[in-house]
Amino acid sequence: xxxxxxxxxxxxVQEGDSAVIKCTYSDSxxxxxxxxxxxxxxxxxxIIDIRSNVGEKKDQRIAVTLNKTAKHFSLHxxxxxxxxxxxxxxxxxxxQNFVFGPGTRLSVLP
Amino acid sequence: NAGVTxxxxxxxxxxxxxxxxxxxxxxxxxxxxxxxxxxxxxLRLIHYSVGEGTTAKGEVxxxxxxxxxxxxxxxxxxxxxxxxxxxxxxxxxxxxRGGELFFGEGSRLTVx
Numbered sequence: 001x002x003x004x005x006x007x008x009x010x011x012x013v014q015e016g017d018s019a020v021i022k023c024t025y026s027d028s029x030x031x032x033x034x035x036x037x038x039x040x041x042x043x044x045x046x047i048i049d050i051r052s053n054v055g056e057k058k059d060q061r062i063a064v065t066l067n068k069t070a071k072h073f074s075l076h077x078x079x080x081x082x083x084x085x086x087x088x089x090x091x092x093x094x095x096q097n098f099v100f101g102p103g104t105r106l107s108v109l110p
Numbered sequence: 111n112a113g114v115t116x117x118x119x120x121x122x123x124x125x126x127x128x129x130x131x132x133x134x135x136x137x138x139x140x141x142x143x144x145x146x147x148x149x150x151x152x153l154r155l156i157h158y159s160v161g162e163g164t165t166a167k168g169e170v171x172x173x174x175x176x177x178x179x180x181x182x183x184x185x186x187x188x189x190x191x192x193x194x195x196x197x198x199x200x201x202x203x204x205x206x207r208g209g210e211l212f213f214g215e216g217s218r219l220t221v222x
Contacts, residue, residue: 032208043213066126089152095207
């Protein structure tokens, strides 16, 4: 089955700097890769996603890149703000089931 | 439009007790999922359903049962709770295969 690894597990950046979180997946049949943000005590919420027919997608300060050959995808957050502090999860799916990475705790320091 | 609603939000059980978590969605979604979230382990799929009357096992199904008698509801049952089932449980729904997941607020279960 699918296996998703995520690095780093924790990340601290200064406000205004960029943050990058990387994920790798194992199943070449996976074709949809969402990223979820979970604030403390809240539910996970989708922030951006990418499908396998696209190499990069951007939404304001957030971007995701996908390298199908290497089976990895990354989340890029530019100009980080304190409200970006949260746990971020990547996921991969080829159909019915989503497999999540273990999460990255991002702290944006003022 | 409430989205995905889970009840109860908190519960404390003794080992061996049983309970049912209810997930209800008002978005007419076909797919529904139950995940558990433990520190450092992300979200792990317990069971899922691709439509009314269907259920299937996920990554960690042991000790849990599910039912989807109505399209809008997905129930997660623990027949004999164990301390290892202490966790936060999230229900999610999706309109389609490989579509966006919409999560409930979570249910924190403690088994003593």
